[in-house]
Amino acid sequence: MTAESSRPRVPQGAGSARPGYNYAFLDEATKREIRRKLLKAVAIPGHQVPFSSREMPLPPGWGTGGIQVTASLVGPADVLKVIDQGADDTTNAVSIRRFFAETAGVETTTSTRRASLIQTRHRIPETPLAEGQILVFQVPLPEPLRFLEPRESETRRLHALAEYGSAYVSLYEQVARHGRIAQSYDYPVMVGGRYLMRPSPIPSFDNPKLDRNPALLLFGAGRERRLYAVPPYTPVESLSFEDRPFAVERSPQACDLCGATDSFLDEIVADDAGSRLFACSDSEYCNERQRRLGRSVVAP
Amino acid sequence: MSRALQEPAAEVRPLLSVSGLTKDHGGGHGCHDVAFELWPGEILGVVGESGAGKSTLLDCLGGFAAPDAGRADYQSRLFGPVEIFGLSEARRRRLARSEWGFVHQDARRGLRLSVSAGGNIGERLMAGGARHYGDLRARAGAWLERLELDPSRLDEAPRQFSGGMRQRLQIARNLVTEPRLLLMDEPTGGLDLSVQARLLDLLRGLVRDLGLSVVLVTHDLGVVRLLCDRMLVMERGRVVEEGLTDQVLEDPQHAHSQRLVASILPV
Structure with a gap:
C-alpha cells in the first residue's frame, strides 16, 4: 500500500x-x-x-x-x-x-x-x-432480552444459541395481565x-x-x-402466540387535517377545554395529502 | 453388594454414571475423584457436612461449574448415550431445560420473582417451542394443582408466595417438561418442619409417578431416610461410604458416617 x-x-x-x-x-x-x-x-x-x-x-x-x-x-x-x-x-x-x-x-x-x-x-x-x-x-x-436477563454475557450466549424462550415469557406476562399482548x-x-x-x-x-x-x-x-x-x-x-396473533392497533379516528385513515395518528390536546385533535405523526405525509386535497397546509 | 440386591434387567443401564469427577477449589475444597451410578427411578442421597463438596458435585452435574477431571455418562432421550462434560454448550443447555431439572435450596435462584407463577412454569415449555398461550396456561395450572398450589394464584408473582410455596413452584417449573433427572440441592432447607414433611411427601409421590431419577444433596439425614434409596457420604471432597440408605444409617462403617448418624437428634 x-x-x-x-x-x-x-x-x-x-x-x-x-x-x-x-x-x-x-x-x-x-x-x-x-x-x-x-x-x-x-x-x-x-x-x-x-x-x-x-x-x-x-x-x-x-x-x-x-x-x-x-x-x-x-x-x-x-x-x-x-x-x-x-x-x-x-x-x-x-x-x-x-x-x-x-x-x-x-x-x-x-x-x-x-x-x-x-x-x-x-x-x-x-x-x-x-x-x-x-x-x-x-x-x-x-x-x-434485557427485560429478563440483566447479564450481557448471558444475553450474548442466548443469541448465539438462539434461545429465545424467555422473550415469550414477557409476552405471556402481558397476556396474563392485560388479556392481550399490550406492547404497543x-x-x-x-x-x-x-x-x-x-x-x-x-x-x-x-x-x-x-x-x-x-x-x-x-x-x-x-x-x-x-x-x-x-x-x-x-x-x-x-413475535406472537398461535392463539394470540400479532395485530396492529389502529385508531378508529381519521386524521383531522388530511383525513387519512391508514396512518399512525398523534393525539394532540387542542385547547384548554381539553378538546382533542388527531393528526398524522408523519408530517410530510400529512402535508402532502393536504396539498393534494387543495387545502391550505397546516403542520400537524 | 448393593448391586446384587438390585439385580437390574439385562438391558437396563444406569441413567447417569459418574467417574473420577474432580473439581478443585484450592486448599482441599471441592470434590475429588467422585464416582457413582444413578439408576432409572432411583433417588440417591448425597450427605456430608458443610464444605464436604456436595454442592460442588451438584453444580458440576448441573452445568454451573466446569469439572477439572472426570466424566459423566448419561442416557439421553434426545441424543442417546452422551458424556455430559464433553457436550457442546447448545446440547447441554437443551438437555438442561428439557430432560434435567435443578432445584435450588434458595427458590429465588431458580425462579423469576417478578414473573407470574404461570410464566415461571411455562418458561421451559416456551424455550422448547410451545407457542400456544391457552395451552401453556392450562398446563401451568395443572402443574400448580399437582404441587398442591392454588390454581387461582396462577397470575401472582412468586414474591407473594411463602417459602414452602415458592419451593413447590420451583419444582413445578422443573417438572413441566417431564425430565428424567432431577438434581436437588437442599430442597427443604430453610423450611419449617411441617412444611418440610409435606414437601417430602409430595416429592416421594411425584418421583414414583413420573419415574424420575434424583440426586438429592442434603445434610439432613431425616430427609435421606424418608426419600432416598441409596446414599453417598462425603467428607472433605471424597466419597467415604456408599450403600443402601437403611444399611448406611443402621450400620455405618466409616468413622465419619458414624459421627453423622450419631448426631441425629432423637425426636
Missing part, C-alpha cells in the same frame, strides 16, 4: 462543508470503522455488532448512534431527511438536519421519496420506501428466522413495514455501542 492510497479520501461535497471540521464531523478512520461494522451487521441480519461509539456534540439519548451511522454513510450525492416521531420540524430533527447540512454540506429534504438517506427516531415513514434508500434508526436500548412500541421481532431484535421504539403499527422492506434498515445505539441491520427484503416477523 502506498502512502498515497492510505491517506483518507475526503469527499468533496457539492455544498460547502463548514471549515475546521472533517467532512460529516467524524474523522475518516472512525467513519471507516463504523462502515466496516455496518457491513458485518448487514452480513448477519439482526445481530448486534459492537462498535467504538464516539462522543458526539449532543448527549446520548438524543440520537448519537443514528448520527454516527449517518455520518459514516453520508456523501456529497446524498439527499438527507431527518424525522423525530415522524415529524420533520421538531427540535431534534431540525438540529440533526442542520448539523449535517453544516458539516457535510449535504442537500436536505423533507420528502421521503426524494431522500437517499433518512435518519429517524421512533417511526418509519408512511410513504413506502424504495430500493436504494437507507433508513437509519436511533436506538436507545438494543438488547431485546419496541415490539420484538425475529429477523430472518434467526436473531431476535428490538426495532427501536417504533410503534408496533410500523412493525409490518420492517418485513421484506426494499430499503436497507440500519440501527445505531450510541450509548450501548451497538449496530445492527436488516438488509433489503429480509423477512421480519413480530
Whole structure:
C-alpha cells in the first residue's frame, strides 16, 4: 500500500462543508470503522455488532448512534431527511438536519421519496420506501432480552444459541395481565428466522413495514455501542402466540387535517377545554395529502 | 453388594454414571475423584457436612461449574448415550431445560420473582417451542394443582408466595417438561418442619409417578431416610461410604458416617 492510497479520501461535497471540521464531523478512520461494522451487521441480519461509539456534540439519548451511522454513510450525492416521531420540524430533527447540512454540506429534504438517506427516531415513514434508500434508526436500548436477563454475557450466549424462550415469557406476562399482548412500541421481532431484535421504539403499527422492506434498515445505539441491520427484503416477523396473533392497533379516528385513515395518528390536546385533535405523526405525509386535497397546509 | 440386591434387567443401564469427577477449589475444597451410578427411578442421597463438596458435585452435574477431571455418562432421550462434560454448550443447555431439572435450596435462584407463577412454569415449555398461550396456561395450572398450589394464584408473582410455596413452584417449573433427572440441592432447607414433611411427601409421590431419577444433596439425614434409596457420604471432597440408605444409617462403617448418624437428634 502506498502512502498515497492510505491517506483518507475526503469527499468533496457539492455544498460547502463548514471549515475546521472533517467532512460529516467524524474523522475518516472512525467513519471507516463504523462502515466496516455496518457491513458485518448487514452480513448477519439482526445481530448486534459492537462498535467504538464516539462522543458526539449532543448527549446520548438524543440520537448519537443514528448520527454516527449517518455520518459514516453520508456523501456529497446524498439527499438527507431527518424525522423525530415522524415529524420533520421538531427540535431534534431540525438540529440533526442542520448539523449535517453544516458539516457535510449535504442537500436536505423533507420528502421521503426524494431522500437517499433518512435518519429517524421512533417511526418509519408512511410513504413506502424504495430500493436504494437507507433508513437509519436511533436506538436507545438494543438488547431485546434485557427485560429478563440483566447479564450481557448471558444475553450474548442466548443469541448465539438462539434461545429465545424467555422473550415469550414477557409476552405471556402481558397476556396474563392485560388479556392481550399490550406492547404497543419496541415490539420484538425475529429477523430472518434467526436473531431476535428490538426495532427501536417504533410503534408496533410500523412493525409490518420492517418485513421484506426494499430499503436497507440500519440501527445505531450510541450509548450501548451497538449496530445492527436488516438488509433489503429480509423477512421480519413480530413475535406472537398461535392463539394470540400479532395485530396492529389502529385508531378508529381519521386524521383531522388530511383525513387519512391508514396512518399512525398523534393525539394532540387542542385547547384548554381539553378538546382533542388527531393528526398524522408523519408530517410530510400529512402535508402532502393536504396539498393534494387543495387545502391550505397546516403542520400537524 | 448393593448391586446384587438390585439385580437390574439385562438391558437396563444406569441413567447417569459418574467417574473420577474432580473439581478443585484450592486448599482441599471441592470434590475429588467422585464416582457413582444413578439408576432409572432411583433417588440417591448425597450427605456430608458443610464444605464436604456436595454442592460442588451438584453444580458440576448441573452445568454451573466446569469439572477439572472426570466424566459423566448419561442416557439421553434426545441424543442417546452422551458424556455430559464433553457436550457442546447448545446440547447441554437443551438437555438442561428439557430432560434435567435443578432445584435450588434458595427458590429465588431458580425462579423469576417478578414473573407470574404461570410464566415461571411455562418458561421451559416456551424455550422448547410451545407457542400456544391457552395451552401453556392450562398446563401451568395443572402443574400448580399437582404441587398442591392454588390454581387461582396462577397470575401472582412468586414474591407473594411463602417459602414452602415458592419451593413447590420451583419444582413445578422443573417438572413441566417431564425430565428424567432431577438434581436437588437442599430442597427443604430453610423450611419449617411441617412444611418440610409435606414437601417430602409430595416429592416421594411425584418421583414414583413420573419415574424420575434424583440426586438429592442434603445434610439432613431425616430427609435421606424418608426419600432416598441409596446414599453417598462425603467428607472433605471424597466419597467415604456408599450403600443402601437403611444399611448406611443402621450400620455405618466409616468413622465419619458414624459421627453423622450419631448426631441425629432423637425426636
